[in-house]
Amino acid sequence: MINNLKSILFSIAVLGAVALNAQEAKTISLVQIPEAFETTELKLEAGKPYIFEVENNGVDRKVGFVVAPKGQTEQENHVKEAYLKKAISNGETATSEVVTLEAGEYVYFCPLNPTPRYTLIVE
Numbered sequence: 001m002i003n004n005l006k007s008i009l010f011s012i013a014v015l016g017a018v019a020l021n022a023q024e025a026k027t028i029s030l031v032q033i034p035e036a037f038e039t040t041e042l043k044l045e046a047g048k049p050y051i052f053e054v055e056n057n058g059v060d061r062k063v064g065f066v067v068a069p070k071g072q073t074e075q076e077n078h079v080k081e082a083y084l085k086k087a088i089s090n091g092e093t094a095t096s097e098v099v100t101l102e103a104g105e106y107v108y109f110c111p112l113n114p115t116p117r118y119t120l121i122v123e
Helices: 002-024
Strands: 026-033 041-044 049-056 066-069 093-100 104-109 118-122
Touching: none
Parallel strands: 026 049, 041 118
Antiparallel strands: 049 093, 066 104, 104 118
């Protein structure tokens, strides 16, 4: 009984910490149009929590979102938390999980609707 109570209290504490982290995260809103993002460069603070929100505006197929270290865009190097929770159709919006990046140079792009690799600087 006591072990069950401890497990429940631990689960509540973890869920509360996750919810608090999501509340403190700054949302970065991006709009994807055919073959491009409207925002072509981002500068973020290292160690700060962010959520990426992407809107599909006029792309006639599903849209996704990838963040990866510059020069390392292979899937194994993707920042998995930055993936959208679902691929989105025209007129839809989706968000990523909470993402905290270390200082460095990254790129962001859509893997489903070919876009350029845009610069993401984290200082």
